[in-house]
Amino acid sequence: MVYFEKDSVYQSAREWVLAAGEIIRSTIDDPREVDTKKNANDLVTEMDRKVEAYFAEKIRTTYPDHLILSEEGFGDQVDDLKGTVWIIDPIDGTMNFVHQKRTFAISLAIFHQGIGEIGFIYDVMADIIYEVKKGEGAYKNGQKLAPLTDKKNLSESILMLNHLWCTPNDQVNHLKLGELVRTVRGARSYGSAALEFAYLSEGIVDAYISFHLQPWDYAAGVILYEEVGGQIVQATGEPLTYLKQEPTVAGHPNIVNQIIEDYIELK
Known part of the structure; x- marks a missing residue:
């Protein structure tokens, strides 16, 4: 069995996240080497790799x-979450x-034997760190985040949608999603899934839909959001x-099932 001393791993990870943020901040105005991956809007820079x-x-x-398990090629072949x-x-x-040069984050999650134990989302330029140890509370810059309120109505909710939801090759009923946008109080898109999960965890937005998230986009955010009582599932439930x-559909437990049952129709 892989040895896992939670507090020690947490402290190491936190130190490395903050140090990585300083690396980014100190060179934020340097010329960038920007490449593309799957398409012209799927960007990667030398800083991502560094x-x-x-x-x-x-x-x-x-x-x-x-x-x-990571995005830019320095990870391992991970087929399960053992160890x-x-x-x-x-x-x-x-x-x-x-x-x-802002509204981006470092996202780092640590799973042990299939359970999300530790998560960090670091808004680098704002110097705001969201952090969680499972069962010990979620925090924003040292202030404990409050649990979600008991009740939430969809009509009074703010919904976040990943901007890629509207691409023509999505296997989803866009008319249904349009109905959802008209039902909620407002819709937002911030361009960073990690920060969007952080905002969910703060309770300043109420639901989130994306059809394109990879594990590194959502893993830390899921640990953070579940700690305050949020629900995250696949769009199939x-x-x-x-x-x-x-x-992925995430949100207040009162409204996740309603969103999936009434507004998500996968083709």
Whole structure:
């Protein structure tokens, strides 16, 4: 069995997240090397790779029996969540990073024997860190986040939609989603899934839909949000696997099932 000393791993991870944030901040105005991946809007920079390499080196040196599931090629082949698995997005919101130099985050989650134990979402430019140890509360810059309120109506909710929901190749009924947008109080998109889960956890928005999230986009956010009582499932209603791209619905438990049953129609 892989040894897992939760407090020690937590402290190491927190130190590395903050240090990686300083690396990014100190060079935010430097010229960028910007490449594309799957399409012209799927951006990656030399900083994404540099930060991921930094985490990979730290983890493999300190915890050689741990595995890494990550976005930019420095991870391992991860087929299950046995043992200890670090799930990392070095810059979540790369388009924001490139174009706006803000509203992006480092997202880091640590799973042990299939359970999300530790999560960090670090809004680098705002210097705001969201952090969680399962069962010990979720925090924003040291202030404990309050549990979600007992009741929430869909008509009084603010919904976040990943901007890619409207692409023509989605296997989803867009008319139904349009009805949902007209039903809720307002709709938002921030361009960083990690920060969107952080905002859910603060209770300043109430639901989130994306059909394109990878495990590194949502893993830390799920641990954070579940700690305050939020619910996150696949758009089919099934549990997340954390191993592949999955259409995701997150929100206050009062409204998640309503959104899936009334407004999500996968083709």
